[in-house]
Amino acid sequence: MQTELTDRFIKMARERKLKVTPQRVEIFRTLALSHEHPSAEQIHKDVREHLPAVSLDTVYRTLATLEQHGLIDRVNTSDDRARYEVHDHDHHHFVCVKCKEVYDVEWPEFDQLPLPAGVADLGLPMQPRVELKGICRKCQQQG
Amino acid sequence: MQTELTDRFIKMARERKLKVTPQRVEIFRTLALSHEHPSAEQIHKDVREHLPAVSLDTVYRTLATLEQHGLIDRVNTSDDRARYEVHDHDHHHFVCVKCKEVYDVEWPEFDQLPLPAGVADLGLPMQPRVELKGICRKCQQQG
DNA sequence: GGGTGAATCAGAATAATTCCGATTTAGGGA
DNA sequence: TCCCTAAATCGGAATTATTCTGATTCACCC
Structure with missing residues (x-):
């Protein structure tokens, strides 16, 4: 391995x-x-x-x-x-705005969504990645 | 104004x-x-x-x-x-990996997509935002 | 096995961001 | 309206992440 x-x-x-x-x-x-x-x-x-x-x-x-x-x-x-991170399979990120911890998130429904029409005018897109900002469990409990 | x-x-x-x-x-x-x-x-x-x-x-x-x-x-x-940027209406970003320019992108289909099931376990999500990395028109033309 | 251009090293330099101590000020209360 | 106090600001120094430099080493092609 x-x-x-x-x-x-x-x-x-x-x-x-x-x-x-x-x-x-x-x-x-x-x-x-x-x-x-x-x-x-x-x-x-x-x-x-x-x-x-x-x-x-x-x-x-x-x-x-x-x-x-x-x-x-x-x-x-x-x-x-x-x-x-290594460039791997499709996945997305939940980023805690307090502690800056990053959690991986699977989202197959998103992965199947076609890109919006206007994007082609801007340039050549590579990897659509969703970034979910939020407050993670740990930080919620600490107030 | x-x-x-x-x-x-x-x-x-x-x-x-x-x-x-x-x-x-x-x-x-x-x-x-x-x-x-x-x-x-x-x-x-x-x-x-x-x-x-x-x-x-x-x-x-x-x-x-x-x-x-x-x-x-x-x-x-x-x-x-x-x-x-000011916290405004829902929109997303196309970020050029070469020149670091940021372009705003509208994507109503995404905005309507429900978040994946597992997210609630991680914490309290705030704004789902898509980040489209890519190479913008200008940089494509410059090779 | 030898040559060469790229990779590495250590430490100095740079650039973004934060800290510090002194001063000013916004906003609540008399 | 005036005063008080905690918070905001200022300027410059300190800190931290990242990059550069010049000398040395090494991976890979022959």
């Missing part, structure tokens, strides 16, 4: 002519294994447990590269730090 | 027990009159044309206050600066 994930990354990277470095492998693996939409700094911390010498700059650069090539997505929270 | 907008702000602020200061009025007016989802710095620049002494810090604080009270919304771009 570890190997499978690594192989999947290597295959995708090669297809896009990206060099396969141990740092990139580990950064991708860390992100893929996390379900918490981690920030660059969090990823850096996690990656260092396996590759202690990785610099923060490398994490930032790698995330930018992988994002540009569509392997990962930046999650837009109202947080002041960027958060990431 | 100027007066109307100002009055509307004063009414909403009073309802929420927010102090009505000239700075706040001008910041709200500036944002309401802009259709460009401006950043804090842009708002600061514009506000200063009418109130030259307003500090950047006041703009940031005011935007945060108005956001918390639901008078304005933060627009999530992949940009590294926060952008804002």
Whole structure:
């Protein structure tokens, strides 16, 4: 399973002519294994447990590269730090406006809805994603 | 029309027990009159044309206050600066991943779609907003 | 196995945002 | 209308996320 994930990354990277470095492998693996939409700094911390010498700059650069090539997505929270996830199946986000936690939401009815007519005039849309702002259970209970 | 907008702000602020200061009025007016989802710095620049002494810090604080009270919304771009708009009618966003421009999109079919069942378990949703990432016309033409 | 351009590293630089201490002011009450 | 007080503002310094720089290392093509 570890190997499978690594192989999947290597295959995708090669297809896009990206060099396969141990740092990139580990950064991708860390992100893929996390379900918490981690920030660059969090990823850096996690990656260092396996590759202690990785610099923060490398994490930032790698995330930018992988994002540009569509392997990962930046999650837009109202947080002041960027958060990431692997580019995976269709899903959407519930973002708590208080604690900034991000929860994944499935919404097949939406996924089947055709895009509004006017969009084609604006440009080439890529992934429609719904962002549900709100207040999560935990924060509701804390007042 | 100027007066109307100002009055509307004063009414909403009073309802929420927010102090009505000239700075706040001008910041709200500036944002309401802009259709460009401006950043804090842009708002600061514009506000200063009418109130030259307003500090950047006041703009940031005011935007945060108005956001918390639901008078304005933060627009999530992949940009590294926060952008804002007044909390208005239902609409959605097409965000260009290259130039970070934000275009408003109407989508009545979406607005009528009931939220997915699981959401209630997560918390209290506020505004479902669709974010269409893509590449805008202008950037397509530039390659 | 060697050459080369890209990736990495550490630390400095930059840019957005927030904090701090002093001053001013909005709004409620006398 | 005038005063009081808590909140808002100001300017500049501090903080935090992210990017740049220049030297070194390394992945991959031959």
